[in-house]
Amino acid sequence: MAQVSLKNIRKVYPNGAEALTPSSFDIGDGEFVVLVGPSGCGKSTLLRMVAGLEEITEGELTINGRVMNDVDPADRDIAMVFQNYALYPHMTVRKNIAYGLKNRKTPKHVIEQKVAEAAAMLNLNEYLDRKPSQLSGGQRQRVAMGRAIVRDPALFLFDEPLSNLDAKLRNQMRIEIKALQRRLGVTSIYVTHDQVEAMTMADRIIVMNAGRIEQIGTPAEIYHRPASTFVASFMGAPPMNLVQARLDGGRVMINGDTVLGAAEGSGAVTVGIRPEDVVLAADGGLLFHVDLVEELGAHRLLHGRLGDQEFTIHVGKDIEAIPGEVRVALKADAINLFHPETGKAL
């Protein structure tokens, strides 16, 4: 169990590229934090700095109050699960799991017991004497998990552990990892580019973009109250609708129709609204031209245009939809306003 604290952590590569602008956040005991962002946003770099695999250019990293900047990865009391599992190909599953303990001069009977426990927890018992090449992707991932578990670390680090698995297995492993983390209560940092993984697994999400932290918050906060247009469009599938609007006399207007009655300021503004927060209106509301109906079984997505801006709405499966013109209304409390240029939430 551990508290992790990052204070103005910065990473500059020797070639001068800044992979991470000074970033700070704290992770509480037993918390599951997901770092999410597009590739190249610095999330893996951040994780690897916590692991000690990358040097920290500036700032201070503490785990349980102890400054870790210059501590060897082996001594940080962490365990890491890698994207391609990083199992030792020439060792059996048993040896793979035990290797870290062996290096720590753990007594043999303790190692045996811990390996047995981990194997039971992960349903690996019958595979202990196999080599990684004889296992499926999901099993390999479990072995990697086992290797992390036996160490009883203060902190789990996951570097996109599920991205090499197929969709079905990914869903299953997602649940397994989350359940395991709950059960063990180990503080975890999980890196992914998949926003579904982030939403479903996290206690708290850290959204990153271009080496900066865009927003830190619970999945609900991130989803409903994004701090920027980047977060709004990155999280959620389909993403939040972003529509150029005008703010005039306390009212927000899209194409001349008022969508929100009480707002401060004036001038151009970007309106963000989740597709499911748009309802079909019998009359009044905005004119929405449906170009395409996407059938998803449980619900339908209507893609089209609001005036000349792209827009998507989400309707239940019992609502018939055909391309054409419909009237829609936006739920006032679900509307997010963003600065038209900086993209920051207002």
Next chain:
Amino acid sequence: MTEANAGAIDRTTTAAPRRKRRIRWSAVVDHAVLIVGSLFMMLPLLMVLQMTTVPDVEVIKTGPSLTIGDQLPVNFEKAMFEASGFSGQNTGLNMLKNSFILGIGFALGKILIGMMAAYAIVYFRMRFASLAFWVIFTTLLLPLEVRILPSYEVVQKLGMLNTYQGLIIPLIASATATFFFRQFFRSVPEELVEAARIDGAGPVKFFIDILVPLSRTMIAAMFIIMFVYGWNQYLWPTMITTEEDMFTLVRGIKQITQVLEGNRIPEYGRANLLAIIAIIPPVLVVIFFQNWFVKGLTESDK
């Protein structure tokens, strides 16, 4: 008559289906080429083998022939256990031992040095690591023959003439092995290093626990190449060993045919048999390790 004909047909065509088996002429030609080729390659060996079975006088008189004599055991006895030269110490057995020490020491030394050099170049953030590599690589342009005088002088000044160290050490720095291991190490996924670091394996442990076992097919492949290369060294052992008990097989054979005490006929049978014996270990190494050899150079089990 008819019965005999039928029998003949039965024998020639395959029993049940009376269809004529088609002869694939391309296969016949392929095999013919291969058979002729291997006969061509084997002919000198067979000639040498034949000459070890007849008395030396026969060799002088008739040269290679089809006669198979009864001298093989005698020649074997002489080749393996009888000393040639003056000191009485360079028996075939002794030369065989020296050759093995040279071949194995040479191969293991090259592998060890090459692996460690590649390990340093690939895994450690050294300044000028790639420069170091290319400097090592350019030594391919400086084979022993080019630097033989300075090498000899160094060995001589170090007092290593007529020693195994002197035979082996000056030869074990290997650009080839370094190059192969470097390529191999670069293909080992980086995550393995990182996982090992987190698992508490330091540089030495990582090398021994992870990298060496991963490279075992590569090591086997290198061992074959280097063993045969070391075994066949001629020039360097000739320079370094002046005492007869240090002679290797390849170097010692020649001496036998050279010994002309009075008007004696050179011991062709003995020398030829030694040549055959000198061929056997490399052949065995290749046969036993060829599986690993192919694996090491083609397969990657990472």
